[in-house]
Amino acid sequence: MVDSRALRAAVVGTGLIGGSVLLRLHEHGTDVTGWDPDDATRAEGRARGLRFPDELADAVRDRDVVFLCGPLSTLPEALRTVTRHTKPGCVVTDVGSTKGAVAAHAATYGLTDRFVPGHPMAGMERAGLGAAAPTLFDGAAWVLCPAAAGMAGFRTLAALIIDVFAARVVPMSPDVHDAVAALASHIPHLLAGSLAGAVAGTDLRDAVLGLAAGSFRDGTRVAGTPATRTADMLLNNREQVLAQLGRVTGFLDELAAALRADDAAALVAHYRRAQGLRLALLDRATRPAPRSFALGADVDDELEYLLSLGSSGGYLTACRVADGEVAYTGHLPPA
Amino acid sequence: MVDSRALRAAVVGTGLIGGSVLLRLHEHGTDVTGWDPDDATRAEGRARGLRFPDELADAVRDRDVVFLCGPLSTLPEALRTVTRHTKPGCVVTDVGSTKGAVAAHAATYGLTDRFVPGHPMAGMERAGLGAAAPTLFDGAAWVLCPAAAGMAGFRTLAALIIDVFAARVVPMSPDVHDAVAALASHIPHLLAGSLAGAVAGTDLRDAVLGLAAGSFRDGTRVAGTPATRTADMLLNNREQVLAQLGRVTGFLDELAAALRADDAAALVAHYRRAQGLRLALLDRATRPAPRSFALGADVDDELEYLLSLGSSGGYLTACRVADGEVAYTGHLPPA
Numbered sequence: 001m002v003d004s005r006a007l008r009a010a011v012v013g014t015g016l017i018g019g020s021v022l023l024r025l026h027e028h029g030t031d032v033t034g035w036d037p038d039d040a041t042r043a044e045g046r047a048r049g050l051r052f053p054d055e056l057a058d059a060v061r062d063r064d065v066v067f068l069c070g071p072l073s074t075l076p077e078a079l080r081t082v083t084r085h086t087k088p089g090c091v092v093t094d095v096g097s098t099k100g101a102v103a104a105h106a107a108t109y110g111l112t113d114r115f116v117p118g119h120p121m122a123g124m125e126r127a128g129l130g131a132a133a134p135t136l137f138d139g140a141a142w143v144l145c146p147a148a149a150g151m152a153g154f155r156t157l158a159a160l161i162i163d164v165f166a167a168r169v170v171p172m173s174p175d176v177h178d179a180v181a182a183l184a185s186h187i188p189h190l191l192a193g194s195l196a197g198a199v200a201g202t203d204l205r206d207a208v209l210g211l212a213a214g215s216f217r218d219g220t221r222v223a224g225t226p227a228t229r230t231a232d233m234l235l236n237n238r239e240q241v242l243a244q245l246g247r248v249t250g251f252l253d254e255l256a257a258a259l260r261a262d263d264a265a266a267l268v269a270h271y272r273r274a275q276g277l278r279l280a281l282l283d284r285a286t287r288p289a290p291r292s293f294a295l296g297a298d299v300d301d302e303l304e305y306l307l308s309l310g311s312s313g314g315y316l317t318a319c320r321v322a323d324g325e326v327a328y329t330g331h332l333p334p335a
Numbered sequence: 336m337v338d339s340r341a342l343r344a345a346v347v348g349t350g351l352i353g354g355s356v357l358l359r360l361h362e363h364g365t366d367v368t369g370w371d372p373d374d375a376t377r378a379e380g381r382a383r384g385l386r387f388p389d390e391l392a393d394a395v396r397d398r399d400v401v402f403l404c405g406p407l408s409t410l411p412e413a414l415r416t417v418t419r420h421t422k423p424g425c426v427v428t429d430v431g432s433t434k435g436a437v438a439a440h441a442a443t444y445g446l447t448d449r450f451v452p453g454h455p456m457a458g459m460e461r462a463g464l465g466a467a468a469p470t471l472f473d474g475a476a477w478v479l480c481p482a483a484a485g486m487a488g489f490r491t492l493a494a495l496i497i498d499v500f501a502a503r504v505v506p507m508s509p510d511v512h513d514a515v516a517a518l519a520s521h522i523p524h525l526l527a528g529s530l531a532g533a534v535a536g537t538d539l540r541d542a543v544l545g546l547a548a549g550s551f552r553d554g555t556r557v558a559g560t561p562a563t564r565t566a567d568m569l570l571n572n573r574e575q576v577l578a579q580l581g582r583v584t585g586f587l588d589e590l591a592a593a594l595r596a597d598d599a600a601a602l603v604a605h606y607r608r609a610q611g612l613r614l615a616l617l618d619r620a621t622r623p624a625p626r627s628f629a630l631g632a633d634v635d636d637e638l639e640y641l642l643s644l645g646s647s648g649g650y651l652t653a654c655r656v657a658d659g660e661v662a663y664t665g666h667l668p669p670a
Binding site for chain 1: 456457475476478505507511514515516518519520522523524525526527528529530531532533534535536537539540541542543544545546547548549550551552553554555556557558559560561562563565566567569570573576577580582583584585586587590591594595597599602603604605606607608609610611612613614615616617619645646647648649650668
C-alpha cells in the first residue's frame with residue numbers, strides 16, 4: 001500500500017484551486033513544491049513557508065505526482081512541459097472543468113499512461129492564492145477519469161485524493177463527465193449570468209437590488225465568478241453546454257407555456273418533478289458497492305466497475321493496493 | 336407616537352410566514368391573536384401558549400392591526416370577512432407575493448383607506464407553523480404599498496414592522512412591486528424549476544446528483560418550495576413574470592449565441608455586466624434620505640417621496656408620528 005505522505009508532489013498554477021491543493025498537501029505533511037508563472041505569487045508562496053522554485057522544471061523534476069492547476073487554455077502546453085521534465089513513473093493530473101479535450105490531447109501525445117484527467121467539484125467566486133483554503137475540497141466530489149493504459153496512476157491518485165483531501169472520488173469517462181458537468185455546473189453559471197445580466201440592463205435594476213432576497217441571491221451567486229474564468233469554462237465545454245442547455249430551456253418553455261395558459265395543474269405537475277429532484281439532492285442515501293480486482297491482469301472489469309459507479313451517481317471512499325490486489329470502497333445511490 | 340406594544344394585533348393564516356409574524360409579535364410583547372382554518376394548527380398554536388380562538392370573527396374583532404397571511408387565492412375573501420368584523424380604524428395588511436390584484440380588489444370594495452398591501456421578502460422551502468421562526472424577517476425587505484386614502488394606516492404599519500420585525504420597509508406602488516418581484520423572486524423560481532425539472536427527466540440524473548456542487552445547489556434551492564405555493568405565486572403575477580422573463584431569456588440567448596460563435600470577447604463582456612450586478616448586490620452602500628411631512632395636509636408630496644424611495648432601491652428604517660408631523664428615516668443607494 002502506498003503511503004500518501006511518502007509521495008513527492010508538485011502543484012503547477014497556484015490560484016484558488018491549485019493554492020488550496022498545495023496548502024492541503026503541505027498541511028498533511030506531504031513533500032510538495034509549488035510553481036506559478038506569476039512572480040508575485042511565487043514570492044507570496046515563499047513568504048508563507050512553501051517551496052516555490054523559480055523554474056517550472058525545478059519544481060517538478062523529482063516528483064511522483066503533479067497537479068496541473070493553471071487556466072484551462074494553458075493545460076495542453078503545461079502537460080507536455082511537465083511530462084518532459086519528470087520521470088515516466090510520475091503521475092500527472094489536472095483540475096480543469098472539462099475533460100474531453102485534455103484527455104484527447106494526452107492521447108495524441110501518447111501520455112495516457114501518465115496523465116489522469118481530474119476535476120474537483122469545488123470553487124468559489126474569489127480567485128488567487130490569497131483566497132485558497134486547505135479545506136476547500138472537504139466532502140466534495142473529485143472526478144478522475146480512469147483509462148486502461150493508466151490504471152496504476154489512477155489508483156495512486158484516487159488513494160491520495162481520498163486520504164489527503166477528504167473528497168469523494170467519482171470515476172467517469174471524459175465524455176460522461178463533460179455532459180454531466182454541463183448540467184451540474186456550467187448551465188447553472190449560464191442561468192445565473194442571464195438573471196444578473198438581464199437585471200443589470202433594466203430600468204428596474206436598483207429596485208430589484210433593493211428587494212433581492214434568498215432566491216435572487218442564490219440564483220445569481222456564481223455570476224460573481226471572474227468573467228474570464230466563466231467564459232473559459234463555457235467555451236471549453238461548448239458542445240455539451242449547448243446540447244444540455246436545450247433540455248433546460250425546453251423545460252423552461254413548458255413552464256412558461258403552462259403559465260401563459262393559466263394551467264395550474266400543469267405548473268404544479270412540473271414543479272413536483274423539480275421538487276423531487278431537489279429532495280433527492282438533499283437526501284443522498286447510499287448503499288455499499290465494494291469490489292476488489294487482482295493486479296497485473298486484464299483491467300477491463302475494473303474499468304467497467306469504476307465507470308459504472310460514477311455514471312450511476314456513485315463514488316469511492318477508499319482505494320487500497322496491497323497483496324496483489326486493489327480494493328475499492330464504492331457507494332451507490334439506492335437502486 | 337404610537338407604541339407598537341400598545342397595538343392589538345391578529346394574524347390570520349398561520350403557516351410559515353403568518354406563524355413567523357405571530358411568534359415575533361408575541362415575543363415582542365404585543366397583544367396578538369392567531370387564527371387558521373386548520374383545526375390542528377389552531378390546537379398546535381394553543382399548545383405553544385398562543386391565543387387561537389376557533390372563530391375568525393373572535394380573533395379579529397377588537398384588533399388595531401390584522402395581518403392576512405393565508406394563501407394568495409384566499410386573500411380577497413379574507414379581506415372582506417376581516418373588514419366586516421373589525422372597527423373602521425383597524426388597519427389590514429397582507430403578505431402575498433403579488434400586490435396588483437389584491438390592491439385592485441380592495442379598491443373595488445372601497446377598502447383602500449383600511450387595507451395596505453404588503454410583502455415581506457423572506458421565506459424558505461419549508462411550510463407550516465412548525466417551520467415558523469420569529470427571526471425570519473430580520474434585515475429583510477418588507478414592501479408596503481402606500482395610497483393617498485390610507486396614509487395613516489401605512490404610517491402605523493411601517494413603524495410597527497420596523498420596530499418589531501427589524502425589517503427594512505420598502506414603499507412601492509403595487510404595479511412597480513409586481514414587476515420588480517417578477518425579477519427579484521418569481522423568475523429565480525422559474526429558473527430553479529427549469530434546472531431541477533430538466534435534470535429530473537434525463538438519463539444523466541443520478542450522475543448529475545453525484546457531481547452537484549455549489550452552483551447546482553444554489554441554482555435549484557427554491558425548486559424545493561412546495562409546488563402548489565410556487566404555482567400559486569407565478570399564476571398570480573402571470574403577466575409581469577412572462578414580460579420580465581423575456582428579458583432574462585433574451586440575455587440567455589445572447590450568451591448562448593456568443594458561446595455558439597466561440598466568441599470569447601462577447602462572452603466576457605456579457606459576464607462582466609452580470610458580475611457588476613452581483614458586486615452591486617453584495618455592496619449595498621447607502622446615503623441618508625430623510626424627510627418630514629406635516630400631518631393633516633395634502634399627502635401628495637409624502638406619497639411621491641415614499642414611492643420614489645422604493646423604486647430607486649431605497650428603504651425606511653424609521654417612521655415616527657409626533658407633534659403634528661411624520662418623520663421618515665430613508666436610505667438610498669449611491670446616486
